[in-house]
Each structure stands twice: as structure tokens, then as C-alpha cells.
Amino acid sequence: MPELPEVEVSRLGISPHLINQCIKSIIVRQKQLRWPIPDEIQQAVGLEVIDVRRRAKYLMIDTEAGSIILHLGMSGKLRVIESSNAPQKHDHVDIVLENGQCLRYNDPRRFGACLWHPHTAIEKQEPHPLMVNLGPEPLTDAFDSQRLYDLSRGKTKAVKNFIMDNHVVVGVGNIYASEALFFSGIDPRKAAAKVSKKRYQSLTDEIKKVLAHAITQGGTTLKDFAQTDGKPGYFAQELQVYGRAGKPCNRCQSPIESVVIGQRNSFYCPKCQL
DNA sequence: AGCTCAACCTGCTGGC
DNA sequence: TGCCAGCAGGTTGAGC
DSSP, X not given: OOOHHHHHHHHHHHHHHHXXXXXXXXXXXXXXXXXXXXXXXXXXXXXXXXXXXXXXXXXXXXXXXXXXXXXXXXXXXEEEEETTSOOOTTEEXXXXXXXXXXXXXXXXXXXXXXXXXXXXXXXTTOOOGGGTTOOOOTTSTTSOHHHHHXXXXXXXXXXXXXXXXXXXXXXXXXXXXXHHHHHTTOOTTSBGGGSOHXXXXXXXXXXXXXXXXXXXXXXXXXXXXXXXXXXXXBGGGGOSSTTOTTSBOTTTOOBOEEEEETTEEEEEOTTTOO
């Protein structure tokens, strides 16, 4: 379900309920996610939540002793509810607060993760191993067209795969990759090395625009994404190409086409994207 | 080094 | 109505 906008919407939704609250208990009903949930996560019990941060599609719930790292995978959802609410199917983890509320993590496909990153004295500033090799955040100045251009030289893979590579830039998933390529008029199948500097400038701008705008709309709800208050994301109705195979392009009326690139279904307008 | 592909898991949809 | 194949927002790691 989540790309970067959906994760950021989740962060914005949960953080005011968590920050400065004390963790009373952590209930793990299903520890077998992408990786097993480590028992060390219990080190957060009794501590106050200092901050809720996001890096790429990871959420970090910071305490004095370390951070709980959450990843929503394909189907993960977070909600803040009364901890007395009966758990439903696939409600794998509760982070229960002393005020009676809890952060409940639900993930049918269990592609997500819930990990613990201790702040030991020696490695207090060390990032988690999962985050060591991540590229820049797309909504910061560290992500610019020069970087895309430089890294793309010699790359034969499709430009869509290239911008979805977390070493290049994080947070661009299958939906927004297709959308940004549409707005910049680039054929998603084109080899990354064959895209000009000028077009990487456009692509960089469009990636930033589409992600930032999707965040303001509460993300994209396709099947089951919900904001943490249960409302759907409203960006789905603004999608130009994703999921619109056979429907007319909003710019030129040509039928949108779909093609599999790097195992992922991809959508583009054959007239607007060259 | 760079690229492709299988794998992780459940649920939903569409065709027969 | 039922069954089964195919597909889904992500990421890692094996293998070429």
C-alpha cells in the first residue's frame, strides 16, 4: 500500500498521539513479519516517545534507549485507537501507551517490519544497517537533477527502474514513478543513460511535485490504504496514468498503455511520453 | 558492477 | 456458486 506519501501521512497522523507519551507495554501477536520482531523491542517499555521520524519508507519511534523501526511493506497500516478495542485479523503489534491509547499495526501480507535499533553508548549516531545505503530524501535539496544525471551514465536499465532504486533516491514507488514520468514526458522503458540532463531536471521537479502534492491529499488509496484516522487518501482520483490502461490520456486522449518493467506493471501515454 | 528474477504472504478479482 | 490463476502499493539477496 504505501509509498513515501502514505508513510509520511501515517507519520503525521500518529506522531501527535505518541510524542511525550510513555510506552506502557508492547504486545506482539505475530512476530513473523519480513524479519522476526526482536524481543529487544521490549526495551522501549517504560520510556517516553521523544520523536517520530521518517527515513525513506521507514518510520522511527524514538526513545531514550533506542528506536522502534516500522516499515509498512505492501499492505501495512497504522492506527491510533483505544487499547481496549478488540484486535482484528492481522493486527500484529500494539504499542500501548500509559494514557490508554495504542498504536496498532495491521499488515495482512506481512511484508512489513518491526525492528529495534538500540542507542548504545558507542554507536549512538550510527544509522540502522537497513538505512546505511539509502539515497537522499526526494523532498530535500540533496536530491537534484545532477545526481540523477551522474548516476545514470552507463546505466542500461529502464529509467523507471532507475528512479525506483533506493540507492538513487528513496521513496519513489510504483505509482509515483509512473506519474512523475508522465508529467515529464519520458517513456518509462527508456534506458536511464539515454535520458538527457534537461529531461532529468524535469523528472526531478515532477518527482518532488507529485510526492509533495500526494502528501497534502492524504496519499493514494487504491484498495486499502487508510490514513490513521481511517479516512482514505484522496490522491487516487488525480492519477494520470497509474491503473488507467485503456483509458484516454487526460492530455491527448490516446489510450494509456501498460507494460511490465522490472516485474512491475507500468503505465504510460504512448503519445505524450517518448 | 550491474542487471534480472525469485521470494516473502494474504486477499481480492475475473474468467471459466 | 466455486475454484483457480493472476495480480497487488516493497525490498532483499541469489545468480548470471
